[in-house]
Amino acid sequence: MASFAALKDKRRIRQGPSFASPSAGSSTAIPAHQDASTLSEPVESQAVGSPSLATEETKPNAYETGLYAELPEYLDIRVSNTRGRGIYVKEGKSVNAGTSLIKVKPHAYSLSTPNLDAHCTSCLLNPQSSLSPGYQITQLRRCTACLSVSYCSVECQKHDWKDHKEECRVLKALRGPGHQDQGMPGEAVRALGRLVWARKRLGGDTAWWREVELMQSNIEHLDHKQHEPLAMLGLALCRYLGISPQDSPPDQTARKLADLGFSSFRALTNFLSRFQTNSFSLTTPDLTNIGVAISPLAALISHSCLPNAVVVFPTGLGRRGALEVIALRDLQPGDEVLTSYLDVALPRAQRQKELKDRYLFDCTCMLCARERNPDWVDPRSAMRCRTEGCTGRIRIPESGTAHVQCNTCGSSFAVDASSLQQYIQLGIGALEKADSLQFSDPAKARYLVNSVLRHLTPLARSAYPLLSMLQLLQQLLITTFSVLPPENQERDPLLQEAAMCAALVLAGMDDVYPPGHPSKGVQFVTMAKLLMAEISNSATAPSPGTSSLPADLIVPLPTGIGRLRMALELLSKASKELPLGFGKDGGLVGKDATVLAVGLEREISMWNAFRTNKQIR
Ligand SMILES: C[S@@+](CC[C@H](N)C(=O)[O-])C[C@H]1O[C@@H](n2cnc3c(N)ncnc32)[C@H](O)[C@@H]1O
Numbered sequence: 001m002a003s004f005a006a007l008k009d010k011r012r013i014r015q016g017p018s019f020a021s022p023s024a025g026s027s028t029a030i031p032a033h034q035d036a037s038t039l040s041e042p043v044e045s046q047a048v049g050s051p052s053l054a055t056e057e058t059k060p061n062a063y064e065t066g067l068y069a070e071l072p073e074y075l076d077i078r079v080s081n082t083r084g085r086g087i088y089v090k091e092g093k094s095v096n097a098g099t100s101l102i103k104v105k106p107h108a109y110s111l112s113t114p115n116l117d118a119h120c121t122s123c124l125l126n127p128q129s130s131l132s133p134g135y136q137i138t139q140l141r142r143c144t145a146c147l148s149v150s151y152c153s154v155e156c157q158k159h160d161w162k163d164h165k166e167e168c169r170v171l172k173a174l175r176g177p178g179h180q181d182q183g184m185p186g187e188a189v190r191a192l193g194r195l196v197w198a199r200k201r202l203g204g205d206t207a208w209w210r211e212v213e214l215m216q217s218n219i220e221h222l223d224h225k226q227h228e229p230l231a232m233l234g235l236a237l238c239r240y241l242g243i244s245p246q247d248s249p250p251d252q253t254a255r256k257l258a259d260l261g262f263s264s265f266r267a268l269t270n271f272l273s274r275f276q277t278n279s280f281s282l283t284t285p286d287l288t289n290i291g292v293a294i295s296p297l298a299a300l301i302s303h304s305c306l307p308n309a310v311v312v313f314p315t316g317l318g319r320r321g322a323l324e325v326i327a328l329r330d331l332q333p334g335d336e337v338l339t340s341y342l343d344v345a346l347p348r349a350q351r352q353k354e355l356k357d358r359y360l361f362d363c364t365c366m367l368c369a370r371e372r373n374p375d376w377v378d379p380r381s382a383m384r385c386r387t388e389g390c391t392g393r394i395r396i397p398e399s400g401t402a403h404v405q406c407n408t409c410g411s412s413f414a415v416d417a418s419s420l421q422q423y424i425q426l427g428i429g430a431l432e433k434a435d436s437l438q439f440s441d442p443a444k445a446r447y448l449v450n451s452v453l454r455h456l457t458p459l460a461r462s463a464y465p466l467l468s469m470l471q472l473l474q475q476l477l478i479t480t481f482s483v484l485p486p487e488n489q490e491r492d493p494l495l496q497e498a499a500m501c502a503a504l505v506l507a508g509m510d511d512v513y514p515p516g517h518p519s520k521g522v523q524f525v526t527m528a529k530l531l532m533a534e535i536s537n538s539a540t541a542p543s544p545g546t547s548s549l550p551a552d553l554i555v556p557l558p559t560g561i562g563r564l565r566m567a568l569e570l571l572s573k574a575s576k577e578l579p580l581g582f583g584k585d586g587g588l589v590g591k592d593a594t595v596l597a598v599g600l601e602r603e604i605s606m607w608n609a610f611r612t613n614k615q616i617r
Pocket residue numbers: 021082083084085086214215216218277278299300301302303304358359360361362363364
């Protein structure tokens with residue numbers, strides 16, 4: 001039945017990379033009383049280089065002629081007083097949900113170090129990526145020169161060679177004698193290296209490089225503390241590029257910098273600040289965060305915690321695909337295209353802090369503004385009603401022992417808010433630690449999550465950090481059971497727990513992710529695969545006593561044919577959602593879901609036929 005290899009190494013997409021920008025892992029909330037499709041950001045925009053929108057409309061790619069060639073004719077670049085440049089739907093044009101608004105090859109991208117062995121450096125697929133014909137890869141082979149990057153085929157290696165050539169020389173040297181202690185530079189340094197070498201190859205006087213130069217730099221606004229990581233990154237990049245200012249005379253350093261297109265260290269730092277402000281999380285077709293990418297065109301898009309578009313890589317990169325910006329809902333004339341730069345499953349305070357620290361702005365989006373409405377209960381920081389069967393959510397009191405009332409069923413009960421707030425903080429700490437341990441020590445990561453989870457059960461499934469912990473736990477359980485042989489007795493309970501986590505995650509996601517968000521489609525498929533996995537004995541949900549999940553989180557799941565029917569239902573939901581979040585066909589995950597559904601339908605009809613035959617006899 002379903003293979004779990006593809007799920008095994010999946011990394012939770014709670015956060016972007018160290019230098020991340022608009023990310024597919026981001027999401028938004030649909031408050032119960034308001035449909036996201038009716039929401040749009042206020043637009044106080046003005047045409048670039050033009051006093052009136054009318055003039056702008058007649059000028060495609062208004063900024064400078066010849067730039068942003070991939071911007072479709074129905075979109076415009078405009079400037080707003082508060083957000084700088086952004087991308088808008090032209091007057092007189094509209095766009096349907098699921099439209100691929102932008103399809104562009106990133107200027108550069110790089111896998112994070114733990115993923116170098118697991119994914120093809122060119123197309124991003126891993127040997128278990130997908131069942132889709134044309135996208136099946138059987139193995140990865142390392143580049144025989146540098147032994148650092150891997151490819152799925154000669155075609156992918158050839159495709160990447162122009163970008164890998166210089167990198168290959170440097171990575172090979174780093175592996176040589178005397179360099180053992182230096183280690184592999186991080187993905188940001190390697191992506192920057194690719195960008196710098198490509199500039200050298202293509203020339204500084206090209207539209208390609210001009211787009212890089214025009215990316216927004218926030219360097220002028222950084223304080224002393226914020227300069228530090230940039231200085232560290234600058235040093236690491238210089239080392240990687242073979243510039244060692246401390247060991248060379250200044251004129252030699254200046255010559256080397258100039259040779260790479262930088263007139264001074266300040267110019268280099270500015271370049272790094274642009275990268276910091278504009279880079280994206282690189283994700284696989286199923287949204288696993290695996291590195292960093294840079295696309296000056298896609299980076300023009302402003303942020304909203306209530307996005308109307310997402311950045312995805314539906315079929316990988318290289319020869320197989322491109323970065324795509326997909327409209328999550330119908331867009332009207334004049335609408336600004338907005339993605340989220342972070343995971344909007346985070347509560348407002350965390351989102352505001354992250355955006356301020358990394359992008360230096362105070363978010364005034366409608367979701368952030370709604371927090372001030374005393375009647376609104378944010379599903380990210382809510383408790384669930386204790387009344388059996390009630391789905392009401394209740395705002396968590398700040399402190400003390402408080403009496404709260406459910407707005408849905410009217411029942412009231414006492415809450416030890418101080419303890420709950422303490423457990424939430426404990427949970428956030430445990431989540432961060434478990435996140436960092438998920439690959440190196442998954443058993444410890446699981447222990448950490450489990451030790452706090454039982455204290456967080458009063459929270460709504462959508463609340464932070466409960467939802468994130470359940471997502472991480474699901475992944476850790478998949479990682480653990482998928483390496484066990486079928487006869488291992490621990491396998492079935494772990495599989496069951498993973499399926500229950502998947503159900504809880506789906507329930508929580510519904511409150512914080514808008515319809516069509518690709519994360520939900522991917523989660524539908526994940527849960528379907530978990531239900532389809534072979535269970536050696538006719539397992540039911542483990543009883544509270546045998547599960548490491550707290551009793552409140554035990555979800556009854558069907559067995560036998562009921563289980564398969566549930567899986568089919570999830571795949572059918574996925575096939576409706578995925579084309580919205582990944583565009584046409586739903587990307588590779590959509591194709592995977594179709595293949596799985598066909599197999600499952602066949603299996604269910606065989607089962608039905610077998611049962612009918614038995615009855616006839
Ligand atoms: C990736 S860039 C977006 C493109 C940029 N506006 C430009 O002109 O090139 C990110 C920067 O845009 C600005 N920005 C994006 N979204 C914003 C928002 N919702 N409110 C205020 N500023 C925003 C911030 O200055 C942020 O550092």
